[in-house]
Amino acid sequence: MGTGATRTDVVVVGAGPTGLALGIDLARRGVDALVVERGERLAPGSRGKGFQPRTMEVFEDLGVLDAVLAAGGTYPAAVVWRDGRKLGEHRMFDPVEEGEPHSRFTAPWMVPQWRTTRILYARLTELGGRVAFGREAAGVDQDADGVTVRFAAGAPVRARYAVAADGGRSALRRALGIGMTGETVDPDPVLVADVRVEGLSREFWHLFPPPEDARAPEGPEGAGGRAGSRRGFLAICPLAGTDDFQLVAQFPGADNLDPSLEGIRAVVGERTHLAPESVTEVGWSSDFRPRAALADRFRSGRVLLAGDAAHVHSPAGGQGLNTSVQDAYNLGWKLAAVLTGAAPEALLDTYEEERRPVAAHILALSTAIHRDQARRGAATRQLGLGYWESSLAVETRDAPGAVRAGDRVPDVQVDGVRLHASLAGPRWTLLAVGTRAPRTPEGVRVLSCPPVEPFGTGLYLIRPDGYVGWTGTGPEGLDAYAARVGAGVGR
Template sequence: MGYGMRVGEQTMFDSAEPTADAPYAQPWMVPQWRTQEILAARLAELGGRVVFGRRAVGLEQDPDGVTVHFADGSPIRARYAVGADGGRSAVRRALGTGMTGETVDPDPALVADLRITGLDRDHWHVFPPGEEGGGFLALCPLAGTDEFQLIARIPAGAAPDLTPDGIRAVVADRSHLAAADVTEVGWASVFQPRAALADRFRSGRVLLAGDAAHVHSPAGGQGLNTSVQDAYNLGWKLGAVLTADAPESLLATYEEERRAVAAAMLGLSTAVHRGEVRRGAATQQLGLGYRDSSLTAETRPAVTGVRAGDRAPDGTVDGVRLFDAFRGPHWTLLGTDAPGTVRSPGFPGLRTVPGPAPAPYGPGLFLVRPDGYVGWAGDTTAGLPGYLARYRRSE
């Protein structure tokens, strides 16, 4: 049977219908360049900037800060440094932090973003290896663009040609498409699917996030999701320590909370890659939480619905959408009847959403952390000042 003849269709993800508390039920395929564009634009809005062409070659730290050295000889000094520089992290290597893991697939993979004519954009197009061509090839339409993402297995030891003509040759060899049908190649790269976890996420004033701390197979999308979750978890805590006078010990909870999540994702993403687990509820990662975290306080004797440590669901309270209310570096209190701000000794204030929390939460009051997880839950506000006092440095 020749390439180009459709032999069947199947869903790649278990279907899930959106609900009021979990409105985003389906995966969203976004090109890597677009993800970077969104993050860079937001950073610029906040007054930050990305300096390109600078390669970190080492660092040193002392009780007051970190100095990062670059290949051009110009150092940068900061109170803390975050290594978010990928699986081959120069920061992690400078710290001497090891990575423990395994190879997920003996064959490396070729990935590229490209434009193609002659394929519909309603499906992923998968070309299994066969007698008429080379190895496995998949072409996935990227939402919001006219591009496809190419994924192709490369025999171990091979040296693939990453030029546009080399990518065209792979497509022509493994599908019914001609080389000329590939009209543009945006970028191309080769990676070895592996799963590995950094031995620690923090060393003094240096912290690791994203692929610098853990690498996954991209088969289920957990790599990006887990990395973004790392960044938000660490970001609000660093912000609190640097600008809100929170105790430095708050940073210890970053590794406590995130390393366990990353470790669990290693096994899941590897199983998805090997076809042992379907993409579904687990790969959506909406059930992750921090019930066992030292930051979590569940004070209600009887609990139905959401517990402290769980992800705070969406919903609407008196016309206010909760996901909108949560957006920002603040804490949010749900379940109160009094509007305005609840004040606590030594704490600057909280945003409140007056009125009972939506049904999925169950009865009670819920203090939602800046990263969208319930930190504290109680029947009354009696224990709230004491909980919030933990986030203020002792005088």
């Protein structure tokens, strides 16, 4: 390693939503972390544009919820067009059903990804975090004491741990030789662009199916469906909080797509009732082939994979970006606990143990939605995801109630206050429901309340990421569990 190497505790490669969210979580815990980004600035474009209720809860805890709410809006109803006629409206998301987990958020919230990254970047810098732009990762070396990330230009960065959050073509994952197992979800290439369009109402998500199918398919963010209904599909969705629309178009059998203004005008003129000149501007465009892939491992020594570097989704159902942010939320507290010496390094093994099965489950779900084999609803809201099979889920009660170890903590009202508001901040919390709270390790917050549904009674040690870690009817085993996971660490 050169003598000019930058030193830090954690180097996060990639300043997309995953890397920035992780940077925020580490910064608020006092961890010295550096986010590096190959681009000279934050990435433009809408890309992923929807946040599920569980991710909104994460954003609340990370301190960016108000900004996210101000920057976006609800999803509009979809309207299907044929030959300039409206064929009817189509609801893209199933309503909340009775029995779904308690949350103040009940539906997806739309924010163009370029706005999301700006919000996260502002929060990171507010907390004293750093992003180094123009740093393209070229390789990684590691030893017993740390990891060194090398770059195409400039000095390397030496850290105790590195996190690859550098997307589906992750340079770090490839350097480590970690493979990805997956499949092509749809052979047809897709063009996505942020455009200005005249003559379309911003009250609706406009769907233009191919001539042989006038239904409203599930597809990639409204552009897809069964194999026989994907020919030439086009969707134009108003991007909340902006004057732009997101255009999504499929091109069966095409090898080269034309992302220029003239190319997009031609598509709009051919597939809609609008004149080509109704598209007045193209602000950003990209193309891709929908695929689903899962990294064979999420950890190699001192390097961990997160976000698209670990799992690549079809955009159908808005699952990839949400799963990625939640990777960061799972990993942040564990890195902090290990770096401070409060927990053994083995704690980091639980990141892959917990997040890889979740990613595999969500990949199957988003693929099924793309192929019109499943609908958007309770599963896509991600409130029901948990870590029940994790080694960190310790249930000591003989008769567990409705809330058990591994569950996401429901956001119920306790003495007139939302429980999630009381749990806010990077700390462990012991919730004593209808029972006396025992002595707890220093730094563990204690909340006591009378019996409340769906908890019933008992002791619940709640992780910093809002999941139940340990439960019991008495304190037996609490101290041993707390020592194992670093509970009580103030950062």
